[in-house]
Amino acid sequence: MSTLEHTLPGHPHMTRAAPKDPTTPLRHSRQRESIRQFLATTREHPTADLVYQHMKVEFPNISLATVYRNLNLLTDIGEAIRITPPDSADRFDGNTMPHNHFYCTRCKCILDLDLDMEEIEPLYQAASANFDGIIESSNTFFFGLCGNCVKTASELV
Amino acid sequence: MSTLEHTLPGHPHMTRAAPKDPTTPLRHSRQRESIRQFLATTREHPTADLVYQHMKVEFPNISLATVYRNLNLLTDIGEAIRITPPDSADRFDGNTMPHNHFYCTRCKCILDLDLDMEEIEPLYQAASANFDGIIESSNTFFFGLCGNCVKTASELV
DNA sequence: TACGATAATGATAATCATTATTGTTTTAGG
């Protein structure tokens, strides 16, 4: 396992939404379990609001706050990854294996990139070299047009 | 010049704040000039609000909207870079030379990283390889503790 | 030098994403 596999997953800001005392174990909740499940199966990198819409099927009166609470919680405990695009709401990804993301500037979809994380390792090393702090993780984001948008754009000519 | 030097600067979302017709040249404005100047000289990667505070010295009744408008405009025309941290307001950087950023998860400062952009090129190539869209730019963000925070943290023991 | 078209501004309302608050319901251990 590379160093990166330890350090890359998730954005590192803590917003624990549950027990005051972080040593007390989490209690079970059907809502959280369902959110976790949904993230585990979808590849759509949904926003909090999309997760909310989806949860309403099973829990007609779930609260948006509950969705946020649990997305933050899952992110904090490393069971989800938060993705922060420059111009829209955060997305969440249940796939915590280190991987990279692509952001389509036209349709604003987020796609996984099939890019070996080993590629990033030297970058990480190089960055740590002449830096007097401690680099704990890195995150590479790619921008451009997704396949669909390229097709659509060419049809518009 | 590498491909990257063309594509890396700035986040690629357009929010033009000025002329309806983008072919008409920009008019001069003292506020915009001052904002541009401030970005050019500072290394602090200020938020819109910090720019606003700074501008108020010279323009006591400048509007925050004007600051946002011009920061967006400068970003659009490639004279500034927008940096979007995962948990706080956007920062702006007048240095449009391709470079990377470090984000301190403790004090939330943003620092430039002395990392040769050549390091990133292979990553960019690799990402483009098996991807059916068009990758136009990439952005690598590093997280961790800055030098000051490392020092402070060790003193607290 | 004044004039007119419109870009740019200041003031502020509106929007959007997210977090905080509060009272109620669930969970899980005794």
Add this chain to the structure above:
DNA sequence: CCTAAAACAATAATGATTATCATTATCGTA
């Protein structure tokens, strides 16, 4: 069962950013 507190739903509040609109500044031209 009973109870403490975790988790919830509902919703108010916050923070960042954008939209609106009436006024002012810029700049080419009369």
